[in-house]
Amino acid sequence: MSLTPRHLLQGLALYALGLLAAGLLLEQGFGVLPCPMCWWQRYAHAAIALAALAGVLAKRPTVGAATAGFAATAGLTIASWQVAAQQGLLPYPASCAGDDQILAVGADLLSAMANTTVIPCDLETFTLLGFSLAAWNIPAMLLALALSVITLIRLR
16 A cells, blocks of 8 residues: 555654654653753654645645655754764754843743743753754654655655
8 A cells, every 4th residue: 555645644744743742751850941942843744744734735735745845844943063073073053052042021930931941952851862952853753754755755
């Protein structure tokens, strides 16, 4: 049985949702707090899932597959940047320092934000088999991109 483009998009959506669930499990279940670049990668996972689901529901799923591919490329770029920064090859974005990120008005908001922890991007809070989560996200995004491309090829 050959997988149809809709089947591929359904699988891609489930895959991206699984990546999001894994991140939430690490955060909520094991206390692995995400840095700003980690959040950016989660946004890419969410965009892949939404685009793939939109492609499943659309009469012509080409736009969903292409958008999922672009989101996977964005996620791959962010993960690669973070790994290169972890290796000292590129600088981290200025917003990853954890300082001066919050512009607040009012003492209530400031006091609430005082209890919020921002994890700097250069702090690796978790590794698996010697690789950071950003490093694991590179093959994950390559697979999502491959599924998007295969779907587009089958839609031709």
